[in-house]
Amino acid sequence: MNLKALAFALTFAVLAGSTADAASPADGLWVAPEHGVIVRMEACGDALCGYLVTSDLIAANPNQVDVHNQDASLRSRRLKGLALLSDLKGGPTEWNGGAIYNTGNGKSYPASVKLNGPNSMTLTGCLVAFICRSQTWTRVKH
Numbered sequence: 001m002n003l004k005a006l007a008f009a010l011t012f013a014v015l016a017g018s019t020a021d022a023a024s025p026a027d028g029l030w031v032a033p034e035h036g037v038i039v040r041m042e043a044c045g046d047a048l049c050g051y052l053v054t055s056d057l058i059a060a061n062p063n064q065v066d067v068h069n070q071d072a073s074l075r076s077r078r079l080k081g082l083a084l085l086s087d088l089k090g091g092p093t094e095w096n097g098g099a100i101y102n103t104g105n106g107k108s109y110p111a112s113v114k115l116n117g118p119n120s121m122t123l124t125g126c127l128v129a130f131i132c133r134s135q136t137w138t139r140v141k142h
Contacts, residue, residue, distance in 0.1 A: 024048055025092050025115060029141040032123075038140065039084055041113075048095045048113065050085030052103075068106035079103055085123075088113055100125045 026041045026048055036056040041048060057064045057079065064079045088098030093115040100111035100123070109125045116122055119139040126132035 025118070026095070026113065026121060027142065028139050029053060030121065030137040031140050032137050033135055039137070041085070044083075044086070046089070047086070047098065048088040048091065049083055049098075052079055052082045052084050054080070055103075057103075066103060066106065068104060070106045085111060085113070 024041070024043055027043070028041060030039050030041055030050070031037065032039065036054065036059060038053040038055070039050040040053050041050045043049075052058070062080060065075060066077050066079055066082065067075055069075045069077075082101070082103070084101050084103070086099050086101070088095035088111065090096055094112070095114075096112035098111050098113075099108040101108045102125075109127060110129075111123065111125045113124075114122045116136070121137050121139075122134050123137055124132050124134040
């Protein structure tokens with residue numbers, strides 16, 4: 001392989017790799033309709049995750065901890081920055097197979113996310129396959 005061909009191959013490999021790490025259409029800050037919750041959605045490896053930025057509880061006490069966690073060893077971790085959504089697979093407009101963590105009872109539930117447009121998404125969490133609750137979240141910042 002000559003030097004030009006090698007340079008082209010390396011350039012192509014770098015460009016191809018960078019598209020895998022490209023921003024998801026769901027990346028950004030999203031506000032939930034309840035409890036003043038704002039979540040930062042972003043890629044986490046090959047999945048989509050959501051991290052708690054703020055909520056009414058955090059606004060009242062920025063050092064609020066995860067007191068309801070089912071695992072007693074995790075009850076001292078701070079809520080701010082906590083992964084609320086994890087391991088959502090798919091894209092570019094629908095992700096599923098992940099989980100949502102409920103800070104109110106310390107349990108995780110199966111979850112999915114669907115973009116309804118550039119600034120609206122539906123989050124669905126299920127107790128079991130047929131008992132689910134959905135919320136529409138609104139993007140507040142890309």
